[in-house]
Amino acid sequence: MSREEVFLAAWQQAIRFLPGELRQLFERLPVKLQVQVVEVRLRIKQPLAINLGETDQFITPEGRLTMVIEQGLLITPDLILKTINACTSGSFYALEEEFSKGYLTLPGGHRLGFTGRVLLSEGKIRLIRDLSSLNLRIAKAVIGAADFVLPYLCEQGRFLKTIIIAPPGAGKTTLLREIVRMVSTGIAELNLPGLKVGVVDERSEIAGCFQGIPQLEIGSRTDVLDACPKREGVYLLLRAMNPDLIVTDEIGREDDPVLLQDIINAGVSFLTTAHAYNFEEALRRPILQAIFKNQAIERVIVLSNRLGMGTIEEILAISDGQVLWARRRGNG
Amino acid sequence: MADFLKFSGAILLIGASSWLGFFEARILTERCRILQAWLRILEILGTEISYQARMLPEVFRKVALLADEPVFVNVFTYLASRLDYGTGFTVAELWEELLAKQSRVLHHNDLLILGELGNYLGTTDRQDQLEKLQLCQARLTQNLESAKDKRDRQVGIYRYLGFAAGSIIVLWLL
Numbered sequence: 001m002s003r004e005e006v007f008l009a010a011w012q013q014a015i016r017f018l019p020g021e022l023r024q025l026f027e028r029l030p031v032k033l034q035v036q037v038v039e040v041r042l043r044i045k046q047p048l049a050i051n052l053g054e055t056d057q058f059i060t061p062e063g064r065l066t067m068v069i070e071q072g073l074l075i076t077p078d079l080i081l082k083t084i085n086a087c088t089s090g091s092f093y094a095l096e097e098e099f100s101k102g103y104l105t106l107p108g109g110h111r112l113g114f115t116g117r118v119l120l121s122e123g124k125i126r127l128i129r130d131l132s133s134l135n136l137r138i139a140k141a142v143i144g145a146a147d148f149v150l151p152y153l154c155e156q157g158r159f160l161k162t163i164i165i166a167p168p169g170a171g172k173t174t175l176l177r178e179i180v181r182m183v184s185t186g187i188a189e190l191n192l193p194g195l196k197v198g199v200v201d202e203r204s205e206i207a208g209c210f211q212g213i214p215q216l217e218i219g220s221r222t223d224v225l226d227a228c229p230k231r232e233g234v235y236l237l238l239r240a241m242n243p244d245l246i247v248t249d250e251i252g253r254e255d256d257p258v259l260l261q262d263i264i265n266a267g268v269s270f271l272t273t274a275h276a277y278n279f280e281e282a283l284r285r286p287i288l289q290a291i292f293k294n295q296a297i298e299r300v301i302v303l304s305n306r307l308g309m310g311t312i313e314e315i316l317a318i319s320d321g322q323v324l325w326a327r328r329r330g331n332g
Numbered sequence: 333m334a335d336f337l338k339f340s341g342a343i344l345l346i347g348a349s350s351w352l353g354f355f356e357a358r359i360l361t362e363r364c365r366i367l368q369a370w371l372r373i374l375e376i377l378g379t380e381i382s383y384q385a386r387m388l389p390e391v392f393r394k395v396a397l398l399a400d401e402p403v404f405v406n407v408f409t410y411l412a413s414r415l416d417y418g419t420g421f422t423v424a425e426l427w428e429e430l431l432a433k434q435s436r437v438l439h440h441n442d443l444l445i446l447g448e449l450g451n452y453l454g455t456t457d458r459q460d461q462l463e464k465l466q467l468c469q470a471r472l473t474q475n476l477e478s479a480k481d482k483r484d485r486q487v488g489i490y491r492y493l494g495f496a497a498g499s500i501i502v503l504w505l506l
Binding site: 016019088107 | 387453
């Protein structure tokens with residue numbers, strides 16, 4: 001299956017969770033656009049919008065793309081309700097926890113994020129109701145996305161401690177997932193046997209679990225802790241699953257340096273991500289600085305959106321400050 | 333020949349009115365049976381929604397498996413398939429469709445109580461779902477009690493009246 005065919009299949013699967021009227025509208029879009037859609041956004045009293053990676057566009061009631069706000073199909077409260085109903089099979093009560101977190105994962109690993117009126121209990125979000133905005137994010141596995149970087153991440157049959165740095169929406173999690181899949185399966189060309197990978201998937205984005213079952217391909221030696229806080233998840237994996245590699249998404253909290261140190265002390269490698277536009281910006285963050293100074297990280301991959309989602313900008317070896325690979329500026 | 337025709341007509345008339353009486357009596361009995369089955373269904377819904385927190389299609393499949401009345405097996409299997417992802421139906425729409433099929437046996441008030449539940453089913457948190465189901469159960473139990481009472485009092489009367497009314501008409505015509 002080509003990449004376009006995989007993307008189209010993911011898109012067609014994702015729009016099954018929308019009400020019939022929206023589904024019909026999206027089916028009228030040209031296929032070359034359908035494969036590019038990253039997100040579908042519904043906001044009450046605002047036009048129906050889609051995100052195509054770098055641009056946001058609106059959809060007219062006839063199913064055409066437009067940049068003119070007034071021409072877009074206006075989202076009604078009823079349409080929001082219908083969408084929620086379609087995405088939950090009418091079972092709001094079964095997804096109470098998800099409704100307090102602000103998102104729910106759908107079969108296929110697609111995610112529906114939402115905002116609305118927040119109900120608090122003891123200072124924490126208990127429930128989000130009277131929903132006003134929805135964001136359907138299409139889960140797309142990019143098979144082969146990690147082929148280029150993997151030779152830089154493996155050494156003598158060992159996976160090096162790695163961090164992926166990228167701005168939001170640049171394909172961090174996609175690359176992370178693909179690395180997990182490859183490493184878990186094993187890579188004969190790099191003399192890397194299949195490793196036991198433990199994934200702490202705080203926001204159900206890496207494995208896209210639906211009712212505890214990974215919906216995205218993450219390899220046959222991967223154990224997933226779905227919707228689990230990072231700290232608790234890491235220690236649970238270390239205690240219970242004897243992993244070779246621990247994978248988490250988005251580090252940067254105060255206690256993360258200690259957490260990574262504990263993983264290293266247990267003789268386990270790790271792979272994680274952080275939000276930053278480049279390595280220099282990452283170095284300015286006290287937490288990330290502490291992690292880099294400690295030499296906990298062996299490899300850094302920097303991603304951007306410059307030439308489309310998942311553009312690899314550079315690969316660094318932190319221990320000796322060496323740039324292993326860098327994309328040329330300008331024409332890429 | 334004329335006597336034979338009169339005799340046949342009389343038998344037909346008595347038969348038809350007796351059947352009507354028996355039919356009415358049967359509806360009284362059937363209402364009790366269906367209400368009883370609904371109470372069992374509400375109990376299953378309460379357990380599956382409140383304690384197991386299963387999704388509605390799965391819950392409906394379980395109801396189809398455990399329902400006492402054969403009529404509910406097909407109905408709830410159908411509901412489950414209609415609620416699966418990508419079908420575009422809402423619970424309220426399907427529930428209405430389900431109740432419309434039972435309007436012959438159930439009374440207006442029974443349908444009203446169940447209809448109200450259909451508007452809420454699935455749309456609120458677990459605690460609220462359980463409360464709504466319990467309220468519906470309590471109201472239907474009252475209806476069942478009065479339906480049983482009516483059945484005990486009126487089944488015999490309907491059967492007797494059907495036959496008697498037929499006989500009186502025959503006598504009057506003769």
